[in-house]
Amino acid sequence: MFETPLTALVLSGGGARAAYQVGVLRALARLRREALSPAARLRNPFGVICGTSAGAINAAALACHADRFDAAVEVIAKVWQNFSAEQVYRADSLGVIRSGARWLTMLSVGWVLARWRRAHPRSLLDNAPLADLLQRLVPLDRLPRMLAHGHLHALAVTASSYTTGEHYTFYDCAAAVAPWERSQRIACPGPLTHAHLLASSAIPFVFPATPLVVPGRDGPEPGWFGDGSMRQTAPLSPAVHLGAQRLLIIGAGRMQEPARHGLAADTYPNLAQIAGHAMSSIFLDALAVDIERLRRINRTLALLPESALADTLLRPLEALVIAPSERIDDIAARHLQALPPAMRALLRGVGVGGQGREARGSALASYLLFEAPFTSELIALGEADTQARRDEVLRFFGWDRPGAEPARAVAPDIALP
Numbered sequence: 001m002f003e004t005p006l007t008a009l010v011l012s013g014g015g016a017r018a019a020y021q022v023g024v025l026r027a028l029a030r031l032r033r034e035a036l037s038p039a040a041r042l043r044n045p046f047g048v049i050c051g052t053s054a055g056a057i058n059a060a061a062l063a064c065h066a067d068r069f070d071a072a073v074e075v076i077a078k079v080w081q082n083f084s085a086e087q088v089y090r091a092d093s094l095g096v097i098r099s100g101a102r103w104l105t106m107l108s109v110g111w112v113l114a115r116w117r118r119a120h121p122r123s124l125l126d127n128a129p130l131a132d133l134l135q136r137l138v139p140l141d142r143l144p145r146m147l148a149h150g151h152l153h154a155l156a157v158t159a160s161s162y163t164t165g166e167h168y169t170f171y172d173c174a175a176a177v178a179p180w181e182r183s184q185r186i187a188c189p190g191p192l193t194h195a196h197l198l199a200s201s202a203i204p205f206v207f208p209a210t211p212l213v214v215p216g217r218d219g220p221e222p223g224w225f226g227d228g229s230m231r232q233t234a235p236l237s238p239a240v241h242l243g244a245q246r247l248l249i250i251g252a253g254r255m256q257e258p259a260r261h262g263l264a265a266d267t268y269p270n271l272a273q274i275a276g277h278a279m280s281s282i283f284l285d286a287l288a289v290d291i292e293r294l295r296r297i298n299r300t301l302a303l304l305p306e307s308a309l310a311d312t313l314l315r316p317l318e319a320l321v322i323a324p325s326e327r328i329d330d331i332a333a334r335h336l337q338a339l340p341p342a343m344r345a346l347l348r349g350v351g352v353g354g355q356g357r358e359a360r361g362s363a364l365a366s367y368l369l370f371e372a373p374f375t376s377e378l379i380a381l382g383e384a385d386t387q388a389r390r391d392e393v394l395r396f397f398g399w400d401r402p403g404a405e406p407a408r409a410v411a412p413d414i415a416l417p
Contacts, residue, residue: 001150002047002066007397008244009046009062010236013053013229013283014252015203015367017328019080019375021058021250022073023382024322029073031390035399044069045397046248047153050238052228053283055250056157056200057138060192064142066151079137080375087133088370089125089207091340123208124346125368130201134194143192147174156238157192158228159199162209167231169238170196180241184231187241188214199225203367204282229283236290240317246396249291250382251323253284258327270351272361276329279367294319320396325385328378332366333359335374343368 011021032041044066051059058076065072085091146152156171165184171177172190179187199210202225209224239247269277298316301309336344336352336359344352347368352361369375386393394400 001042002044002152003397004047005245006047006153006243007045008048008050008239008242008247009059010239010247010249011049011051011055011059012235012250012252012287013055013201013227015054015283016083016369016371016375017252017283017366017378018054018058019083019378020252020324020328020382021055022077022080023379023384024250024386025058025062025073025382026077026379027383027386028393029070031386031393032397032399033070035394041070044151048156048239048242048244049152049154050156050158050242051200052158052232052235053201053203055252056228057134057197059157060138060140060143060155060197063146063152063155064139066146067149076137077379079133080379081372083370083372083375085340085343085368085370086129088130089127089368090129091125091343123202124206127198127202127207130207131194131198134197138194138197140192140194143172147172150174154242155192156242157196157200158232158238159196159202159210159212159225160228160230160232161214161223161225163223163225165231167228167233168214168225169241171238171242173242177242182234182237185234185237186214187238200228202226203279204230206368227282229286232286234290234293235287236294236319244317246318247294247320248396249287249319249321251284251287251321253280253324253328257324270360272347272351272364275350276361276363276366280363283367291319291321318396320392322382322386322389324378324381325388326381328366329363331377331381332369332374333362335369335371335377336362336365338371338373339365339369 011018028045032045046062049059049063051057061076062069062072065075143155152174154171154173154177156169158167158169160167167185169185169187170190170192171187172192177189179189181187195210195212199212202208202210204226209226211222212225213220213222215221236247236249294317297314301314301316304312333354339347347361347365350361350364352365354360366374391400
């Protein structure tokens with residue numbers, strides 16, 4: 001059973017930056033253990049879980065073990081604390097040559113060479129290892145049981161269609177929720193598959209697109225899908241449509257970070273710096289804009305009289321936002337050497353290099369740094385940021401009021417991978 005009021009967990013995208021989310025969740029689980037009785041802790045704190053890109057993978061892993069929140073968080077944390085790039089993409093020399101080096105060479109010499117016409121590179125990196133990881137980390141066969149037994153109300157992940165240019169939310173729900181459609185945004189009810197997670201986490205240019213079949217006007221239509229952060233103009237929308245009454249939003253940068261140190265005016269940005277800025281715009285900016293929109297609507301509704309509130313479908317939503325207090329780009333700059341040699345060589349070719357304040361292109365590298373030294377530091381930062389806001393977190397969830405009534409018994413324990 002999940003806690004009430006219906007609370008949504010919203011996990012943003014960001015590649016390896018999503019390790020920060022795990023630190024926040026770990027601290028939440030600890031605060032919850034300290035505040036609630038064992039019986040009260042049987043309830044899942046999040047009835048709705050929404051994720052995008054790497055956040056979609058974390059979201060799905062949590063959802064599939066909604067009956068064992070604390071254990072699920074620890075399993076996910078163990079994966080992120082022991083991460084290596086080889087678990088996500090081919091980082092060996094042969095794998096990089098087959099994908100990244102060929103792709104960069106194609107960009108430099110164009111499509112005029114016949115041999116490149118015969119073997120068009122699809123992406124910078126080959127993410128085949130990620131498909132294997134998903135099979136172990138995200139047992140989607142458990143999701144229907146979590147929904148049927150009341151441990152979860154809904155799971156939603158997002159992806160972008162290269163075929164139509166539209167943004168899709170794929171969701172699975174315990175009770176029927178009619179699909180919604182907005183400008184360039186379409187919702188499709190489940191069932192969810194690992195292909196949806198691969199599509200949602202396919203960073204543009206970096207990982208290959210994933211084929212999915214979606215409903216069309218004349219029946220099912222195949223299409224190619226990439227990272228859900230692209231064209232995601234309303235990241236909070238799925239949680240609201242699925243009935244959430246309050247939102248815990250975990251960001252992956254920019255919102256609470258210190259101001260950045262800019263380039264010298266006479267220094268032209270290299271390709272890695274431009275690409276890093278583009279990535280940050282894709283992954284980080286839409287969430288900040290949507291949070292500001294939510295706060296603006298809340299302020300407007302607070303000014304309306306009761307008679308006016310009765311005439312609008314809008315309702316105030318309580319939201320708690322937790323985002324990094326340190327610049328993730330700077331953290332990544334300290335760990336560039338943790339990347340596999342072949343990846344360092346590949347990224348050096350587009351301008352990633354240096355150390356500390358002299359590092360270049362660390363923003364781009366931060367999305368690909370699936371290495372334990374970097375991800376472990378992000379997990380620690382997430383825990384520290386959440387602990388620093390302990391009282392606020394407890395008030396948001398109502399955990400500062402002990403003695404919550406026990407939940408009903410849950411299904412027997414099932415071993416996690």
